[in-house]
Amino acid sequence: MNLDAISLQSWYATPQGLLANRFIGESIDRLLGERRLDAMLGMGYPHPYLERWAPRCESILVASPAEMGAARWPARAANRNILMRPDALPYPDESFSWVALTHLLEGVNGPKPVLREIWRVLKPGGRILVVAPNRGGLWARRDNNPFGWGRPFSPAQLRQQLEEALFIPKQAAFALFMPPLFGRRWERWERWGAAWEKAGERWFAPTGGVIVCEAEKVVYAMTALRDKAGVIKQKASIPALERRATHGVEKSGE
Structure with missing residues (x-):
């Protein structure tokens, strides 16, 4: 079960959501480096990260599950967000160079049909970027945030799901090492959040609240x-x- 788009939009506007957006986005940026993303499809609720990717992309489309609902993107231009079934995308074969999944894989009934459909619409050599809650992190154990809903994955489980869908995992990273406990003094978390992230990446990587994984479509x-x-x-x-x-x-x- 995934949260609806309005709930996700509201959460990302809170201090907790703004910090999560910042640290997850920075982790993704380090993973991707300076690469061009060309034609991208964002699935689920990728809205908080789209502005980071837009300068690198020739085009971006967004596809949200019907039960989640659609939040308009971009805000001041023609809407590029559609409602769809994740396992039956309305796009021809080999339409995209990149597909990014956020707030999606943990809420679907079966990950494999969704991943195989993504494999279909990716070009040969195309990449999939998955942001999913980490089973070993604290954020998956608290329901005061979107990463505490649905099915979390361990790194090995996420890798297995990708390999069974004929993707080749290339690299992975973790984010959200600070505890998901925000009260009235959230400014302290904002001040110390960067230190938590830096220490976590160096010494406690498997305990990050979120897994960010990149995999490639290889056609033999x-x-x-x-x-x-x-x-x-x-x-x-x-x-x-x-x-x-x-x-x-x-x-x-x-």
């Missing part, structure tokens, strides 16, 4: 095989077989 070439008579046959790649099987299930369901 077809391999020529010979049968007993010496006739050359083509062996389809694993992604091609999985995709064919998926389409077969969809047709039979119709």
Whole structure:
């Protein structure tokens, strides 16, 4: 279960949400470096981070689950946010260079169909960026923040989900090391938050409240095989077989 877009929008406007946005965004920036992002699709509720990515992108579209609702983005231009089913995206194959997931994977019933659909719309060599609550962090154990809702992941579990969907994990980082306890004196947390983040990255990385993981879509070439008579046959790649099987299930369901 994911929170609705209005609740997420309200939380990110609080002091706690502003700090979380800052520290998660800085962690993502370090992970991505200076790379261009080209055509990007943001899924779930990526709104707090879109302004950071916009200067690097040729285009950005946003897709939110229907049950979450849509928050307009950008605020002062034509809306680029649509409602959709995460496992049935209304885009052609190989449409995007990057897909970013925030406040999505922990709330879907099954991560694999969603990740396989993202694999479909990514270009070969495209990247997926996942921001998900860390099972070993404090933020997943408190429901006073969005990362305390839904299903948290350990780093190994998130990696397994990506690999089963035929992605190759490339690198990962952690963010939100400060405790999710904000009271009237939140200014102290703002003052010491950067110190918490720096110390956590250096000594306590697995205890971060959020995992940020980057993975790549790799398409393997077809391999020529010979049968007993010496006739050359083509062996389809694993992604091609999985995709064919998926389409077969969809047709039979119709």
